Structure formats: C-alpha cells, structure tokens
Amino acid sequence: MKIRIGIFGYGNLGRGVEAAIRQNNDMELVAVFTRRDPATLKLRTAGVPVYHADKAVELKQEIDVMILCGGSATDLPVQTPALAAHFNVVDSFDTHAKIPEHYANVDRAARAAGKVGIISVGWDPGMFSLNRLMASAILPEGEDYTFWGKGVSQGHSDAIRRIEGVADARQYTVPVEAALEAVRSGAAPKLTTREKHTRECFVVAREGADLARIEKEIKEMPNYFADYDTTVTFITAEELAEKHSGIPHGGRVIRSGKTGFEKEHSHIIEYSLKLDSNPEFTASVLVAYARAAYRLSAERQKGCRTVLDVPPAYISAVAPAVLRKTLL
Amino acid sequence: MKIRIGIFGYGNLGRGVEAAIRQNNDMELVAVFTRRDPATLKLRTAGVPVYHADKAVELKQEIDVMILCGGSATDLPVQTPALAAHFNVVDSFDTHAKIPEHYANVDRAARAAGKVGIISVGWDPGMFSLNRLMASAILPEGEDYTFWGKGVSQGHSDAIRRIEGVADARQYTVPVEAALEAVRSGAAPKLTTREKHTRECFVVAREGADLARIEKEIKEMPNYFADYDTTVTFITAEELAEKHSGIPHGGRVIRSGKTGFEKEHSHIIEYSLKLDSNPEFTASVLVAYARAAYRLSAERQKGCRTVLDVPPAYISAVAPAVLRKTLL
Numbered sequence: 290m291k292i293r294i295g296i297f298g299y300g301n302l303g304r305g306v307e308a309a310i311r312q313n314n315d316m317e318l319v320a321v322f323t324r325r326d327p328a329t330l331k332l333r334t335a336g337v338p339v340y341h342a343d344k345a346v347e348l349k350q351e352i353d354v355m356i357l358c359g360g361s362a363t364d365l366p367v368q369t370p371a372l373a374a375h376f377n378v379v380d381s382f383d384t385h386a387k388i389p390e391h392y393a394n395v396d397r398a399a400r401a402a403g404k405v406g407i408i409s410v411g412w413d414p415g416m417f418s419l420n421r422l423m424a425s426a427i428l429p430e431g432e433d434y435t436f437w438g439k440g441v442s443q444g445h446s447d448a449i450r451r452i453e454g455v456a457d458a459r460q461y462t463v464p465v466e467a468a469l470e471a472v473r474s475g476a477a478p479k480l481t482t483r484e485k486h487t488r489e490c491f492v493v494a495r496e497g498a499d500l501a502r503i504e505k506e507i508k509e510m511p512n513y514f515a516d517y518d519t520t521v522t523f524i525t526a527e528e529l530a531e532k533h534s535g536i537p538h539g540g541r542v543i544r545s546g547k548t549g550f551e552k553e554h555s556h557i558i559e560y561s562l563k564l565d566s567n568p569e570f571t572a573s574v575l576v577a578y579a580r581a582a583y584r585l586s587a588e589r590q591k592g593c594r595t596v597l598d599v600p601p602a603y604i605s606a607v608a609p610a611v612l613r614k615t616l617l
Numbered sequence: 618m619k620i621r622i623g624i625f626g627y628g629n630l631g632r633g634v635e636a637a638i639r640q641n642n643d644m645e646l647v648a649v650f651t652r653r654d655p656a657t658l659k660l661r662t663a664g665v666p667v668y669h670a671d672k673a674v675e676l677k678q679e680i681d682v683m684i685l686c687g688g689s690a691t692d693l694p695v696q697t698p699a700l701a702a703h704f705n706v707v708d709s710f711d712t713h714a715k716i717p718e719h720y721a722n723v724d725r726a727a728r729a730a731g732k733v734g735i736i737s738v739g740w741d742p743g744m745f746s747l748n749r750l751m752a753s754a755i756l757p758e759g760e761d762y763t764f765w766g767k768g769v770s771q772g773h774s775d776a777i778r779r780i781e782g783v784a785d786a787r788q789y790t791v792p793v794e795a796a797l798e799a800v801r802s803g804a805a806p807k808l809t810t811r812e813k814h815t816r817e818c819f820v821v822a823r824e825g826a827d828l829a830r831i832e833k834e835i836k837e838m839p840n841y842f843a844d845y846d847t848t849v850t851f852i853t854a855e856e857l858a859e860k861h862s863g864i865p866h867g868g869r870v871i872r873s874g875k876t877g878f879e880k881e882h883s884h885i886i887e888y889s890l891k892l893d894s895n896p897e898f899t900a901s902v903l904v905a906y907a908r909a910a911y912r913l914s915a916e917r918q919k920g921c922r923t924v925l926d927v928p929p930a931y932i933s934a935v936a937p938a939v940l941r942k943t944l945l
Contacts, residue, residue: 308878312757316845333878357925389942416751418945419889419929423744425944426905426933427898429640432746433944473891548901550636550661554893556901560748561889563801565882571753573884577754597940601747602925605754612925614717616753616761617746 291317292583293351294576297342297372298358299330302381306356307334313576315606319351349375353586354579357381358572360447366391369388373398373406373593377582380574381411388595393464396593405586407594410569410578412562413437413540420542420560428546429554432477436469436485438462440538441569448486448513449490452506454498457526459533461489465538475555477545488519491533493526496499538567577604619645620911622904625670625700626686627651627658629864630709633900634684635662641904643934647679681914682907685709686900694719701726701734701921702915705910707714707903709739716742716923719808724921733914735922738906740890741765741868747924748870748888756874756884760805764797764813766790767894768866776841777818780834782826785854787861789817792868803883805873816847819861821854866895905932 294310296303299321310318311334318337323330327339340348345355355376359365361384369380373395382391395406409415413435421433442462449458454545468485471478491505495501504521508514511609524532541561550553564570578596585594602609622638624631627649638646639662644918646665651658655667668676673683683704685694692785693710700706701723710875716737723734726928737743741763770790777786797814799806818835822828832849837841869889892898909931913922930937 305876308876311878312876355678384945388945389938392941412767414945416755416886419751421944422929422933422940423747423905427744427901427907429934444704475891475893548633548636548640548894550639553895556893556898557889557891558744559886559889559891561887563803563887564886565803565884566876569876569882570884573755577694577751580754595941595945597930597937597945598924600928601750605750608716609925612750613720613923615718616749617713617742617923617925 290530291315292580293317293319294352294579295345295348295352295355295376296321296358297355297368298364299332300358301568302572302575303358304333305566305569306575307332307598308569309573309576310334312573313580313606315580320348339420345372346375352376352580354379356575358581365393367532369406369408370394370398373404374402375404377404377586378406379410379579379582380406380408381415381571381575382409383411383414385414388413392593392595402590403589403591405582405590405592405594407578407582407596407599409595410575412574413563415571415574415596416562417540417542420558421544422597424542424546424560428544428548429478430548430552430559431544431546432558434472434480434545436464436543437540438464438486438538440540440564441533442535445488445490445513448510448520449492449507452503454495454503455492456495457529458494459491459529461491462485463489463600469541472543473557473559475545475557482516483518486517488514488517490519490521491524491529493519493529494523496530536567537565539563546615576585580604580606588607619643620908621645621647621681622907623673623676623680623683623704624649624686625673625683625696626692627660627667628686629896629901630900631686632833633897634686634903635660635896637901637904638662640901641908641934642830642905643908648676670797673700674703680704680706682910684903684907686711694722697734697736698722701732702730704872705732705914706734707738707907707910708734708736709735709743709899709903711739711742713742720921720923721777728920731917731919733910733920734916734921735749735906735910735924735927737923738903740892740902743902743924744888744890744900745868745870747883748886749872750925752870752872752874752886752888756872756886758876758880759872759874759884762800762808762873763868764871766792766793766814767867768868768892769828769861769864772839773816773818776838777820778837782823782831782832783820784823785821785857787817787819791815797869800871800873801885801887803873803885808846811846814845816842816845818847818849819852820849820855820914821857822851862892864895865893867891908932908934
C-alpha cells in the first residue's frame with residue numbers, strides 16, 4: 290500500500306513535488322488540484338487526473354496527504370487551514386513573522402478534524418531552522434549566523450522589474466567570503482547587513498530607457514538594496530535567457546560556540562546547501578515530510594507540527610532497525 | 618525544578634559533561650560516580666558528591682538522567698543496560714557495528730524498568746548519523762560521503778605507541794581537499810580510502826631507536842595505515858606537549874543528489890564540524906539529549922532511542938512556541 294499524495298497547486302513547486310514523488314517508491318501521486326481550468330494542465334505523470342481546486346474535498350477518501358504548493362502571501366494562510374479540516378497536509382509557508390498565527394490556525398483545524406498538518410517545511414524555514422535549533426541546543430553559549438546564496442531572490446528580481454524602463458531582471462544574493470571566513474574562524478564577529486551579503490543585478494532595459502536612472506533607483510531602493518553593496522549589469526534579453534534562466538539557491542547556517550570551564554574551546558557547526566533548483570529541493574523536503582505526516586496520523590496524532598517536532602526517522606522510507614544498522 | 622543529572626565515569630568525557638551542565642540553566646549536577654576511589658576525584662563543581670560506582674542504584678530517586686561517560690569497548694556494553702534498569706540513561710556508544718546489539722540490550726532493560734535510554738549520542742554516531750538520515754530522505758537518489766578531520770585519532774595514536782622504540786605519538790586524520798572539492802562539485806565521484814584521507818603522524822622516539830624501522834612499521838601497519846598516504850615526522854617530547862596536546866577533531870557529511878524529471882538538477886547538502894575539543898563537544902551533545910530523555914520519560918515513554926528517534930525540539934531548553942517564533 291503506497292502513501293497516496295495529492296498536489297494542491299501546480300506551479301514550479303507543484304511540478305517539483307510531482308518529480309520528487311517518482312524518487313520515492315513508497316508513494317504515489319493520485320491527483321493534482323488547480324484553480325485554473327484543469328483541462329489546461331499537462332502533467333508529466335501518466336494517468337494522474339487533474340481536478341479543479343473546488344473538488345478537493347470530494348476526494349478526501351482517496352488521499353492520505355495533501356501537499357500544498359501555493360504561495361505564502363495569500364494562498365497558504367487560507368488554504369492550509371481549510372484543507373487541514375479534511376486532509377493531512379504539508380506546506381512550505383515561509384513568512385517567518387506570521388508562522389505563530391499560521392500554526393495556530395492550522396492546529397485548530399487539524400485538531401478538530403483529527404488530522405496532522407506540518408507547516409513551514411522546506412529549507413528556510415525548514416532544514417535551516419532545524420539546524421539552528423540543534424546547534425544552539427548543543428552549544429548554548431554562542432552565536433548564530435545565516436548566509437544565503439549564491440542564489441536567485443525572486444522578491445528582489447520582482448522589485449527590479451517594477452522599475453520604469455526595466456523589461457526583465459534577475460537578482461543574485463551573494464554571501465561575502467570574508468565574512469564567512471571570519472565566522473568560521475571562531476571569532477564570533479558582529480556583522481552588519483552590508484558585511485554579510487552583496488546583491489548582483491542583471492537587468493534587461495527597454496529600448497531608450499535611462500540606464501543611469503535605473504541603476505540609481507535600484508541601488509537606492511529602501512529595504513531591498515539600499516543597505517547592501519549592489520552591482521547592476523545591463524544585459525540583453527538573450528543573455529538573460531541563456532545564462533540566468535535557472536533558479537539556483539542555497540546558503541548556510543553556522544553556529545559558533547564555546548565549551549569548557551573557562552570557555553577555552555571553540556566549535557563551529559555549519560550546515561550548507563548548494564541547490565541547482567530551489568523549488569525542486571523544497572519539493573523534495575515537502576515529500577519527505579509528507580511521509581512523516583502520514584505516519585504521525587497513522588499513530589492517531591493530530592494537530593499542527595513543524596520540522597522541529599518530527600522525529601527524524603519518520604521522514605525516511607527506510608525501517609528504523611535498518612537505519613540503526615546502516616547509517617547510525 | 619531542575620533536571621537532576623548524574624555522571625557515571627569521570628575521564629575527559631565526564632569532565633566535559635560537568636562543564637556542559639554549567640551552560641544549561643535547567644539542569645544541575647547532583648552526583649558523580651567512579652570506579653576509582655571517590656576520595657581521589659577533584660570535581661570542578663562545588664558541593665557535588667562523588668560516590669563509588671557500586672553506590673549508584675542507591676541514588677536512583679535523586680537522579681533524573683544518568684549520563685554514561687565510559688568507553689565503548691568494554692564499559693558501555695555492560696553499564697548502559699545495567700543502569701537502564703534503574704535510571705533514564707544517555708550514552709555515546711560508538712562501535713558502529715555493534716549498535717543493533719547494544720540497542721536491543723538497552724531496550725530490553727529500559728522497557729522492563731519503564732525508563733528511557735538514548736544511545737550512540739555524540740557526533741559520529743550522533744549528529745553525523747542524523748544528517749546522513751535526513752539528507753538521504755530528502756534526496757533519495759544520491760551518494761553519501763563522510764570525511765573526518767583534521768583531527769586526532771586516539772586509536773591510531775595508540776597503535777603507533779605500541780611500536781617498539783616509540784615513546785609517544787599523535788596521529789591526525791586529514792581529509793584530502795581535492796576529494797572534498799570533487800564531491801562538492803556534484804560529480805558524485807567514487808573515492809578510494811587513499812583518495813579521501815591522509816594520515817599525519819608525529820612521533821617521539823626513544824633514545825637510540827631505529828627511526829627508519831619505526832617509520833616503515835607505521836606506514837605498513839594493516840588497517841591503520843597501509844591503505845593511506847601516511848607521513849611520519851619525528852619530534853621531541855617537548856614539541857609534542859607544546860603543539861599537539863589538544864584533542865581537536867571534526868569532519869563533514871556530504872550528500873550529493875539529483876532531482877528533476879530527467880535528474881537534471883544537482884544538490885549538495887553538507888554538514889560540517891570543526892571542534893577544538895572532541896570530548897567536550899560530545900559531552901555537549903550528551904547533555905542536550907539528557908534533556909530529551911527526561912522529557913520522553915515524563916511522557917511515560919520507555920525503551921531505547923537514538924538521535925534518529927528524538928523530536929529535535931526535545932533537546933532544546935527553549936519552549937516550542939518560542940522556537941517557532943524566533944528561529945523557525
């Protein structure tokens with residue numbers, strides 16, 4: 290009996306989940322739900338039906354875990370609690386400041402329905418959070434550092450695209466190597482925003498646009514760029530398509546801590562990701578935690594969980610005794 | 618009410634646990650147990666009694682979790698099951714091949730007594746195991762790599778000391794940088810033992826010893842050195858004491874995996890440790906998992922667990938709602 294998965298939302302993340310399910314033999318994709326016209330969607334997996342989102346509840350008996358693949362701004366705050374009233378759910382809600390509220394909403398719905406919801410699954414929040422938790426529990430006296438990149442920031446790319454005269458843009462967040470080295474040395478430096486990351490912008494301007502004005506508007510944009518050393522490079526649409534069409538990302542969480550009676554020993558714990566495809570990696574984490582949601586539900590647990598709550602072995606398809614024998 | 622901790626065995630690891638408890642305000646050290654004459658032990662923590670190991674069971678009402686700090690070869694296989702019949706226990710049993718047997722013994726004793734035992738806690742086994750598990754669950758199609766060092770291998774140092782004419786020695790395991798880079802590139806190389814690590818030996822010879830013979834015996838020693846590129850440097854006892862008295866270690870676990878319908882995207886997950894003091898870091902992990910043992914026991918769970926089974930939030934002193942708000 291395979292774990293029967295539904296995908297709710299079929300953009301980059303939904304397609305990533307579809308691909309990831311193929312790599313997990315204990316799971317099968319049973320349906321995809323979309324708010325678009327289902328007839329317009331072409332899945333990669335033969336024989337899997339596409340339904341309109343409104344039909345989801347009618348399939349509640351056919352689906353063990355629904356993986357939500359919508360956006361955090363407006364989709365998930367509504368969809369995850371609504372679907373948790375009928376399904377075990379997993380989402381990648383990533384608006385850090387609103388996690389407690391989202392958690393409470395999903396917990397209420399899932400408890401009432403006797404279902405399990407695992408929220409904020411992915412890499413940040415997600416694997417990065419887990420590593421921040423574990424490293425700070427192991428080394429209580431220390432400092433945490435998170436560096437992102439090198440990778441594409443969709444939000445920053447969008448912000449550039451909204452500037453007059455910009456046809457398209459791609460923004461990379463880049464960690465500053467000197468800052469990384471300072472952290473890894475155990476010196477526990479205090480770092481400003483500017484010292485940690487730079488921002489590299491590749492911009493396609495419309496014909497006749499004022500390039501100097503565009504560059505100035507980017508570099509002075511508050512919140513997005515003003516606090517960073519930003520470089521702007523104008524390129525052609527062809528070059529953008531050729532060299533910047535991927536969605537790579539990554540980053541690292543570092544804990545620098547001290548032990549010993551005189552705090553005489555330094556320790557560095559570093560967790561890093563280098564990802565060719567941000568959505569496919571996030572999707573892979575979602576699928577692993579869908580397995581955990583299924584197992585928690587099978588134990589009659591209910592309510593909201595995060596990656597911080599889930600026993601690690603629950604995300605693995607391998608039996609606990611085999612895990613102990615082969616990789617412990 | 619603090620979590621009351623006992624330390625069973627007071628060598629490097631036991632002293633590390635004593636130091637780590639000071640960094641955790643929700644815990645207190647209530648007793649140390651030793652097989653030596655208790656009067657010969659000088660603790661660093663004022664007011665904590667030292668008892669002979671034989672007295673441990675008499676204090677079962679005073680101790681919430683006993684942290685075992687003996688060796689894996691002969692101490693822990695006997696001590697952990699014996700003490701799990703009376704206490705919640707945590708150990709750092711690290712003989713990988715014998716973990717299933719040790720698990721079964723501790724599980725039997727702990728279940729019968731209604732106690733919790735968490736075994737093989739530390740960094741390898743321990744944090745490295747946890748990262749191997751999670752990375753392989755997230756990226757099912759891929760390769761695992763474990764590199765150790767740069768760090769002191771006690772077993773290899775001891776092996777050199779047993780050679781005739783050797784007064785003292787220190788052996789460092791060193792990862793090969795080119796191998797690391799090949800792995801991080803996503804190429805998923807097949808690496809031989811020799812390609813992954815080199816071994817650096819610093820040896821103090823007895824007066825008049827045949828240095829060439831010692832070097833040859835080291836380099837040709839089966840299992841320990843024969844499969845590696847090994848360098849031998851003869852130094853004085855003074856230099857050994859001055860430059861090689863620490864017990865640093867570390868290493869990294871890397872997962873290189875693919876995602877996508879055509880496996881067209883590569884991902885690298887890397888977890889690395891750089892430790893000034895191997896025993897103090899292991900002790901810090903033990904103390905964090907002692908908190909988890911206490912909490913699992915408070916929920917009336919019983920039996921043996923490993924780091925693969927424990928919900929991550931259970932090792933943190935911070936409340937779950939605060940964790941979600943501040944670090945998720």
